[in-house]
Amino acid sequence: MSAVELRARPSTRFFRSELWLIFGRRRNWVGMAVLAAVPVLLIIAVKVSPPGGGGGPDFVNQITQNGVFAALAALTLELPLFLPVAVASISADSIAGEANLGTLRYLLAVPVDRVRLLVVKFAAIAVFALAATLLVAGVGALLGLAVFGGGPLVTLSGTTLPFWAGVGRLVLVCGYLTVCLTAMGAIGMFVSTLTEQPIGATIATLVLTVGSEILDAIPQLAVIHRYLPTHYWLAYTDLLRDPVSYDQVVPGLWSATAYILIFGAAAWARFAGRDVTS
Amino acid sequence: MTDLAVVSTGLTKRFRSGQVAVNTVDLAVPYGSVYGFLGPNGSGKTTTIRLLLGLVRPTAGTHRLLGSAMPGAAARVLPRVGALVEGPAFHPYLSGLDNLRRLDAADRTVEPRSAGARIDAALDRVGLLAARRKRYRHYSLGMRQRLAIAAALLRPRDLLILDEPTNGLDPQGTREVRSLLSALSATGTTVVLSTHLLSEVEQICSHVGVMHLGRLVAQGPLAELRARTAPSVEVRSADAAGAARVLTELGLTEVVTVGETATGVLGGVVPEKVVAALVHADVPVRGFQVRSADLEEMFVQLTGEGFDVSG
Numbered sequence: 001m002s003a004v005e006l007r008a009r010p011s012t013r014f015f016r017s018e019l020w021l022i023f024g025r026r027r028n029w030v031g032m033a034v035l036a037a038v039p040v041l042l043i044i045a046v047k048v049s050p051p052g053g054g055g056g057p058d059f060v061n062q063i064t065q066n067g068v069f070a071a072l073a074a075l076t077l078e079l080p081l082f083l084p085v086a087v088a089s090i091s092a093d094s095i096a097g098e099a100n101l102g103t104l105r106y107l108l109a110v111p112v113d114r115v116r117l118l119v120v121k122f123a124a125i126a127v128f129a130l131a132a133t134l135l136v137a138g139v140g141a142l143l144g145l146a147v148f149g150g151g152p153l154v155t156l157s158g159t160t161l162p163f164w165a166g167v168g169r170l171v172l173v174c175g176y177l178t179v180c181l182t183a184m185g186a187i188g189m190f191v192s193t194l195t196e197q198p199i200g201a202t203i204a205t206l207v208l209t210v211g212s213e214i215l216d217a218i219p220q221l222a223v224i225h226r227y228l229p230t231h232y233w234l235a236y237t238d239l240l241r242d243p244v245s246y247d248q249v250v251p252g253l254w255s256a257t258a259y260i261l262i263f264g265a266a267a268w269a270r271f272a273g274r275d276v277t278s
Numbered sequence: 279m280t281d282l283a284v285v286s287t288g289l290t291k292r293f294r295s296g297q298v299a300v301n302t303v304d305l306a307v308p309y310g311s312v313y314g315f316l317g318p319n320g321s322g323k324t325t326t327i328r329l330l331l332g333l334v335r336p337t338a339g340t341h342r343l344l345g346s347a348m349p350g351a352a353a354r355v356l357p358r359v360g361a362l363v364e365g366p367a368f369h370p371y372l373s374g375l376d377n378l379r380r381l382d383a384a385d386r387t388v389e390p391r392s393a394g395a396r397i398d399a400a401l402d403r404v405g406l407l408a409a410r411r412k413r414y415r416h417y418s419l420g421m422r423q424r425l426a427i428a429a430a431l432l433r434p435r436d437l438l439i440l441d442e443p444t445n446g447l448d449p450q451g452t453r454e455v456r457s458l459l460s461a462l463s464a465t466g467t468t469v470v471l472s473t474h475l476l477s478e479v480e481q482i483c484s485h486v487g488v489m490h491l492g493r494l495v496a497q498g499p500l501a502e503l504r505a506r507t508a509p510s511v512e513v514r515s516a517d518a519a520g521a522a523r524v525l526t527e528l529g530l531t532e533v534v535t536v537g538e539t540a541t542g543v544l545g546g547v548v549p550e551k552v553v554a555a556l557v558h559a560d561v562p563v564r565g566f567q568v569r570s571a572d573l574e575e576m577f578v579q580l581t582g583e584g585f586d587v588s589g
Contacts, residue, residue, distance in 0.1 A: 006357050006387040013383035013390055021380070025371060102367025106429065109331050109363065110384045111356040275293075276333040 014112065018124040022090060023131070031086050035132055038082065039074035039140030043147055046070075058156070066151040066163075067144025071170055072240070074140040075133070075177065079233060083132055084209045087181045090128045091188025092201030094121040095271065099196040099278040114272050118189070122264060125185035130178045137174050141167075155242040169244075173236045176249060180233050183256035184209055186263040187229065193271040196278050226251070229259050283309045283437050283468040284330065286341035291325055291334060299325040301492040302339065307470055307485065312463050314479035314500070315472040316577065317489030323472045324364050326489070327441050331361055344436055357387045360430030362440045366422040370415040374406055374425050377414055381429050388433055400428040403458060405451075419446035427455065431462075438462065439470045444478060456482050476573040490581040507576045510543045511552055514565035521561045528555055544568070 022028055046063050059073035075083075095118075098104035107117065153166025161169065188205040195201050212230040215221055225231050232252030238245040284307035291300040300322045307313045317323050328334040330341060332349035341348055346355045368377040378397045382388060388396070401407045404424040409417070417425065423446045430438055443459070444452045460482055463469055473479060479486060479500070487497040496503060511530070513521040521540040525533045528551065530542030544552075549568045556563050 006354055008353060008386040011386050011390065014386075017380045017383040021369070021372075101369060102364070103369060105328075105331075105333050105363050106361075106367060106381060107384055108333055109356060109359075109361045110381060111332075111352050112384045113353065273335060275328075275335060277328070 014116075015120050015123060018120050019127060022124055022128055028090070031089065032132070032135055035078065035082060035086060035136050036139045038078055039070055039136060040143060042074055042077070042140070043070050043143050047147055062154060063144060064148050066153055066166065067146070067148040068141050068150065068153065068163075068166055068170055070144030070148075071137040071140030072173065074136050075173065075236075078136055079177065080213060081210070083136070083177075083181060084184060084206060086132050087125070087129050087185050088188050088205040088209065089198075089202045091125045091185040092192045092205050093198045094125060094189050095192040095267075096195050096198040096201045097192075099276070100198055102278055104278060105276050108276060115268060118264070118267055118271060122186065122189055125189060126178070126182045129181035129185055130174075133174045133178050133181065137170060141170065153240075156237060156240045157242045159242040161242065169240055172239045172244075176236045176239060176252070177233070179253060179256045180230075180236075183229060183259040183263075186260045186267075190263040190267040190270065193267045193274070226255070229255070231255065281308055282342075283307050283311075283344055284313075284341070284439075284470060286330070287339055289326070289329055289339035289341055290337045291329055292337040298492050300329060300336075303489075303492075303494045304497075305330075305341070305487060305494065306497065307468060307487075309468055310463070310466055311485045312459065312469045312471060312483045313485045313487060314483035315470055315487050315489065316474065316476070316479060317472075318581070319474065321489040322492040323489050324441055327361075327363055327439055327470075327472060330439060331356070331359070331363065333363070357385060357433070358436045360432075360435040360438045360440075362426045362430050362443055364441055365445065366426035368414045368422070368425060371413060373411045373413055374401065374417065374421075374428075375410040377425065378429060378432060382432055385433070396432055400431045403431055404428045405454065420448055420451050423447055424451070424455075427458075435467060437468045437470070441472045442474070443471065444473070444475065452478075476577065480573055488577065488580050496580045503576060504570060504573075507570075507579055509568055509570045510541055511549060512565075512567045512569060513540045513552075513556065513561075513563060514538055515540065515556075515561055515563050517561050520559065521556060521563070524555050524559050524561060525552065528552060538564075 042060070043063070046060065050064050051061050059069050059076055062069040063073060095104070098107060108114065150163050152163060153161045153169065155161060184205070187208060188201065191201045191204045192198070209230060212228040216225055216228050216231050232248055232255050235248035235252045238247065238249050284305055286303055286305040289300055289303040289305070290298070292298045303326060315323055325334065329336050330343065330348070332352050343355045344358055348355065369380070372380070375397065378400065379393065382393045382397060398407065401410050404427050406421060406424050406428060409421060414422070414425070423443070427443055430440065444455050447455060456478065459469055459471070471483065483500055485498065486500050486503055488495050511525070513525070515521045516538060518535040518538050518540045522533050522535045525540060525542040528547050529545065530547060531545055533540065533542040553566060
């Protein structure tokens with residue numbers, strides 16, 4: 001019997017292993033390739049047939065003047081479904097995927113404390129949400145600049161910002177959307193603690209997200225709109241005004257924080273004492 | 279109770295379905311023993327192992343691993359416990375090596391710098407070093423089982439809890455795993471081994487616990503349990519009926535003749551007396567053997583049934 005006292009050292013190894021599990025998986029590469037394909041297609045389409053003005057969404061019309069707008073246009077196109085699908089599949093896989101494979105019991109026997117497991121899984125979901133957003137924006141901005149060149153950014157208020165200030169606004173938009181998507185990831189992680197079927201958890205998370213978007217589109221339900229998880233997502237456009245309007249962005253950040261705390265706590269309540277029989 | 283590596287008191291698990299999978303089990307596994315945890319399929323062995331590791335919360339009862347109360351001491355105790363629970367489970371799209379790296383990364387009590395060496399050593403012990411870069415998806419059942427054993431050996435352990443470790447292995451692999459377990463036991467590691475292979479118990483176990491319908495119906499050193507069941511004699515003779523008559527006259531019980539063989543349970547009768555009586559009665563004896571009750575008979579006596587699935 002070794003009487004050696006085992007001491008747990010703070011370590012980022014498990015977190016890094018988790019990131020590697022997400023970003024090293026071929027299935028996720030395919031998903032990220034799809035995310036990256038949207039700005040590429042958009043830029044090709046605009047190059048082949050430049051918009052005649054007035055027709056498409058605002059951002060698309062401006063791509064020819066400033067390539068950075070390709071990033072904003074691509075984010076706008078992917079926000080209703082593609083980005084939520086990506087985050088839902090990763091977050092819903094977090095616990096249910098391990099339970100489904102049976103690796104959950106071996107992680108817990110290592111031992112990995114259950115709270116630590118949730119924290120690491122959630123942190124990895126947040127990193128993925130950031131990576132997915134930056135991927136769409138990055139591909140759009142770089143390819144847009146390469147094809148159409150840079151230029152001043154015309155804000156939604158009609159004023160003009162110098163090029164680098166415009167890039168700064170794009171970074172703010174990415175940050176805001178990352179927080180919004182991470183809140184959705186917290187919901188997905190909670191759903192993931194309820195089942196051993198990652199596909200079912202993914203679908204349930206998407207139903208909640210798209211369902212929230214649908215409810216948000218029904219004017220008669222205005223009283224509940226501000227409590228919906230997706231209600232403030234489109235507030236990112238306020239970051240493109242001059243001066244920036246925080247009327248919707250700040251409540252949006254509070255809403256996301258509340259969703260993260262509530263569903264993080266719910267995941268803990270569900271998972272901490274659960275019998276792992278998978 | 280400091281001489282016990284695993285001890286439980288009244289350990290009980292009633293699932294929400296109402297099924298009592300584990301019923302007031304008092305395990306006592308001495309340090310340094312190889313403890314064979316026997317029982318038919320569905321008798322509660324795996325649920326007991328899940329309880330021991332803290333994967334499942336008990337409905338009642340307590341247990342200690344390596345002297346510390348679980349599940350409170352899990353963070354301190356479980357790193358010293360290697361486990362194989364209900365078969366191997368790994369990420370199919372990762373290689374064997376990468377799967378072990380992930381498990382090692384999850385353990386905050388190990389030295390990260392020695393990870394590579396420890397992982398290679400564990401893979402080497404189970405003979406998987408050459409296949410370490412193959413994806414787990416492409417491993418055979420036996421290779422998967424070996425990888426799970428390697429995971430239990432990622433670091434020196436004081437206690438191994440192994441659920442059917444030789445399941446799916448070919449005879450050569452089975453032999454290798456048994457000699458590996460014997461070698462580990464020789465260095466002081468306590469081994470709890472759930473199995474339904476009686477030959478496995480016979481070969482490597484020093485202690486046995488028998489589960490039946492969620493209850494631990496017998497427990498103790500193997501030799502002691504064996505002694506509880508009476509030895510029998512087997513006489514081969516052209517006159518089996520005559521031999522049987524002699525055995526009955528001597529007071530042997532459960533006398534049976536099958537073809538040219540007569541058997542009977544010795545009870546208090548000494549074997550030498552049986553031979554003398556057979557010769558005296560002019561029974562032609564071709565073969566004579568004293569058999570201690572084999573494990574299977576012992577098992578049947580304890581559980582009242584064979585290896586059927588418990589309901």
